[in-house]
Amino acid sequence: MTPARHCAATPLRLVIKLGSSVLTSGTRRLDRACMLNLVQQIAQLQRLGHETVVVTSGAQAAGREILGFPELDRSLPSRQMLAAVGQGRLMQIYSELFADHDIIVGQVLLTRSDLNHRTRYLNARDTLLTMIDRRIVPVVNENDTTAVEEIRVGDNDNISALVANLLEADLLVLLTDQAGMFTADPRRDQDASLIQQLERVDDSALAMAGGAGSREGTGGMATKLQAARLASNSGVNTVIAPGHEPDVLQRILQGGNVGTRIPASVDSLQSRKRWLLAEVPRGVLHIDAGAVHVLRNGGASLLPVGVTGVEREFRRGEVLQVRGPDGSDIARGLSSYDSADLRSLCGQRSSRISAILGYSYGDAVIHRNNLVLST
Secondary structure, X not given: OOHHHHOOOOOOEEEEEEOHHHHOOOOOOOOHHHHHHHHHHHXXXXXXXXXEEEEEOOHHHHHHHHOOOOOOOOOHHHHHHHHHHHHHHHHHHHHHHHHOOOOOEEEEEEOHHHHOOHHHHHHHHHHHHHHHHOOOEEEEEEOOOOOOHHHOOOOHHXXXXXXXXXXXXXXXXXXXXXXXXXXXXXXXXXXXXXXOEOOOOOHHHHHHHOOOOOXXXXXXXXXXXXXXXXXXXXXXXXXXEEOOOOOHHHHHHOOOOOOEEEOOOOOOOOHHHHHHHHOOOOEEEEEOHHHHHHHHHHOOOEOHHHEEEEEOOOOOOOEEEEEOOOOOEEEEEEOOOOHHXXXXXXXXXXXXXXXXXXXXXXXXXXXXXXXXXXX
């Protein structure tokens, strides 16, 4: 990802994630001065012709402030109560701050189920694109108030990556209280150095990122890297940068030396394949080393001869995770057969499908047109 790719003269579509650690400046309450500064920067991007979407945390922090900072457990009902109380206040602040720049904002609350169901995915995309076309800034948050654990994403880092995927964004910016990704935790290791460009988010990078983040947030650097990996696989560049750095958004777009940049691993993806990345896999296929090689190097479909195992129950047409012999994620794709059929077809040649099942939906377990490789 070269600096020229993000020259401020070129209109871009940006998804900007504002974490709780940034919005509260490390305190127990929302920092209005910080929010004002960030809104001013986003308004300037709008004036330059860029399309901006804000993914925000902070509803629970606002709720705690309104209620006088009660002592509560970390249970889901307690967090949902805080979000219910604080969400309106959070949006009121955004509305007032953006209004000073003659910009209208719109609230968008999402859950995982909104993004992994094809029809709801397309509806969410159409709503957001309509807002963007009218120069309305969408302010996106997870719908904490009513979501149960099964349909929650759980952190706004990954919500922001899913939104970037949904909108085919040019750039995802994750603003945090850290200068970026370091070789070690800078709070514990004084020799840790900033990684200015991370070419690939792999298991070693995730291990380096460590665990949870601030008290007010739900994630840490690890969730930001997970988000960056999803964005990268969707054809979206990512920058993890310090939210309190002066003019941080303008400097990022001008190719300035700020934060950690993670380039997209693919140029672009078809809309259907972008949805596959947002979908929660319903089952797992294990494949042998030969099938891994063919998928990664040959651009081929996955055939039953390369399948060594099937996990969970699923129907034909559902999204599956494909894993190699070492357990690594290789791809996602739509299954041509249900789980019972595939257990019967493991290791078999495609020419035997009809003889084994009595029918055939084609030679491939997952056709190449319905398959997205992981990096």
